[in-house]
Amino acid sequence: MLLAAAARSHAAPPPISAFFDNTPFNGAMLSPNGRYLAAFIGANDRRDGLAVVDLDTMQANMVAQFNDTDIGKAQWVNNDRLLYSTADKSTGQRDVRYAPGLFVVDRDGKHYKQLALRRNQFVRNGEDNNDLLPWHTYMLDQAGAQDSEYVYVKDISFSSVGNLLSEDLLRLNTRNGKAESVDHPSSARSWLLDQNGEPRLVQTLEQNIATIRYLDPASKAWRTLASFDAYTGGGGFQPLAFGPDGALYVVSNTGRDNSALYRYDLEHGKLPPRHLVELDGFDFRGHLIISNNKLLGIRIHSDAEGTVWFDPAMQALQAKVDKILPGTVNLLTPPTRPQSPWLLVESYSDKQPRRYLVYNTDSGRTSEVGRMAPQIKPAEMGARELYHIKARDGLQLPVWLTLPPGAQQKNLPMVVLVHGGPWVRGGSWNWDAEAQFLASRGYAVLEPEFRGSTGYGRQLFQAGWKQWGLKMQDDIADSTRWAIAQGHADAKRICIAGASYGGYATLMGLINDPDLYKCGIDWVGVTDINLMYDSGWFHSSDLPAEWKQFGMPVLIGDQVQDAAQLQATSPLAQAARIKQPLLLAYGGADRRVPINHGTKFRDAVQAAGNTQVEWVEYSEEGHGWYLPKNRIDFWGRVEKFLDKNLGTH
Structure with a gap:
């Protein structure tokens, strides 16, 4: 035993590339119904592409891949269609010539369409096309309703040195590429979609004052919920999400040291007297987990990530997965409108880079999809x-x-x-x-x-x-x-x-x-x-x-x-x-x-x-x-x- 320990202590450490090379797998996401899994994959020295797995048959198909750039972000438009943008992983900042662009494709690789330009923001070239949205059209980091051909995307205005000046919102038809702007007050900096995937909150910035405005569904008018100093904070809150019933969940540290999660009182325009979730010694950080129009739990991040489950069935599933995958944090994500028995599992520890698996709630079987930094043991x-x-x-x-x-x-x-x-x-x-x-x-x-x-x-x-x-x-x-x-x-x-x-x-x-x-x-x-x-x-x-x-x-x-x-x-x-x-x-x-x-x-x-x-x-x-x-x-x-x-x- 002593000799074995000595041999291990002198073993060569993992190579530098194991820590700092680009990883060939970059995450995955379930379709709204949970039957399909989209994954970011690069293999055989090819650019990162977007693959879709039919979880019922475990058949995989590469549906999007470029020769000159990588797939950057993606989201499900609905169960049959994906929206994605690009990110060139082979080019340093000095040599960047392209904006991310916007593209769509069906999950079987058919009906590919470019929606927004991917070209130099200052130099006009042959890619200019009046039928495409301008280069400064970006994906919104919110999934939306995922039940039609429509998505909301950002139309961003930048300063001469690349700073965000404003963030307008467009409602985009992913089949014909037509877009219409969303009316809003002042200079928008961020948006929040409601439980139906519609714009409901906008945060604006005038000099140093951030203002949160709510679009009242009854009056169809914007009303102010809060204003505060954008740089020093205090007295305000950060909108997190709308629940299935239309309730607004926000994060605030008003009257306390550590911020906590609250269910905001929209009727009276104020924080309630009691918080919903707090993290001992940490500011609240996390998101809602919603499936089948029900708030199942809240993903939290204290010293590590974890989940507070409200739903007894999800608590039981968590216990089963933790028994299968001991010694790691195992984050379960159900599909938003489940029609299949699959869950996405992200598993990690301080010693294990994140790995992605799918778990079948009927059979209890797990299958690994991919892992980050695969050379690390x-x-x-x-x-x-x-x-x-x-x-x-x-x-x-x-x-x-x-x-x-x-x-x-x-x-x-x-x-x-x-x-x-x-x-x-x-x-x-x-x-x-x-x-x-x-x-x-x-x-x-x-x-x-x-x-x-x-x-x-x-x-x-x-x-x-x-x-x-x-x-x-x-x-x-x-x-x-x-x-x-x-x-x-x-x-x-x-x-x-x-x-x-x-x-x-x-x-x-x-x-x-x-x-x-x-x-x-x-x-x-x-x-x-x-x-x-x-x-x-x-x-x-x-x-x-x-x-x-x-x-x-x-x-x-x-x-x-x-x-x-x-x-x-x-x-x-x-x-x-x-x-x-x-x-x-x-x-x-x-x-x-x-x-x-x-x-x-x-x-x-x-x-x-x-x-x-x-x-x-x-x-x-x-x-x-x-x-x-x-x-x-x-x-x-x-x-x-x-x-x-x-x-x-």
Whole structure:
């Protein structure tokens, strides 16, 4: 047994491509009646296509595939027809020439029709066709009624730098391609369809004020339900869905720290006194599960995804599936109008990438449809857990810790992986490619949910306002010192790393806590807050003007009132203080954090001459690595950089 354990510990880890290559399977969805399954599949070096499986016969048929691009999104129009768009997975942001387009096809591959242009948004070419909708027509991320030839799609207006200006709605006949616009007030930014698949809510934005308006079915007039600051929130709610009976379900944190799910009082235009579902320690995140015009349950996402079933039959089915698939989270999705015994099952854990199966409620049989990251073996992955620690000022911080597989779990070299955003939730209990790749190379991986992170209550979020490089940075250091005190990390072998805001925090970590971090890895990271406000005439940024005017001064810092603070928390201004080795990587076509963030900082560090800098530019990439070759190259560089500066032995 000892010899076997030793042999396993020296076995070669999974290749980098197992974590970061494009996966040949990209998900599946049941038809409304549950008899057919549509799946996104790429095989034999061909572009990702759309296949349909007849679950009664288990016969599969590729119904849509292009030679020059991939199928991006799709949805069932009805039981016999699919709507889909494209996404070119072989092209970086610099070289993108095409919009996603819109197409339809029957489930047997017949009656294919193009509905919207797929062409360069600025250059006219031979694909122009007056019979097609314009290139800026996009799928709506809501299924609709799925009982006719009609769907609702978005007609989006963009600014010159690609920001969303408005989102109009079109009712589209997928057989003849004819569309008519939906009337609405003000400048629409998002829509919500009701239980009949008809437009019922619109959210508008005027400067920084978001307003939610409801189309009253009795009066046929729009009325305002709520208005609130779009950037700082507070006092409003987020519409989630309409139930089968027309009830509106919303998410709100009014009068509480963590947001909860409510059944909104449409008659009186207010939240009810009691919530419907809350998640202990987490903001509500999830969706309704509706089948056969009945609300069966609610999909939730706390530390992991799960389901609260109201329906006893679904509770029993969940227990059966969990017995068949032990040790994993198993998410059951029934068809919306079932006429067959099939359910879709998504199964995953912290060590197992998501796999898709179908379950037959009559026979109790499961059949695997496909899996993400198919080269990954769960036995070779590390455990991932959520802890809660206290920052130096007493604020509670969630932190994710992923440990390498194997017996030795103490005093490990560690990578502190800082999430971007920063106003997002960073981690979840699932298989995470970046964390598991690093763990497979022998590193503990710490991912702090520092103040400013969302998903854990308004107190944590609001505590991060104007704290870039200050208390947000202290939270990351406090999390690191916690891992050392717990014996997880070797205090002499810790590297800090991250992308976007995480890249900023990496650089500020090296500046603020030079005794804590032995090296840093920054990709597409912000290096100066003032550069976010104005990146210069030569480097265009896609940050919206409204965000710079109303959001950034409150959440990050005002250029005039907080000028001294922005200077003190600028990695670019403090570059000479960095003495640890650095790996810097930037995208040449990045419009969120233009490359001059990276080049100016690189030049400043090199001019100071206090450290070694490894620089890489992926000229065709934007804000992150879209192409597998670049993901694999980058993480190969990370592996070598860490081995050189930390080592795992």
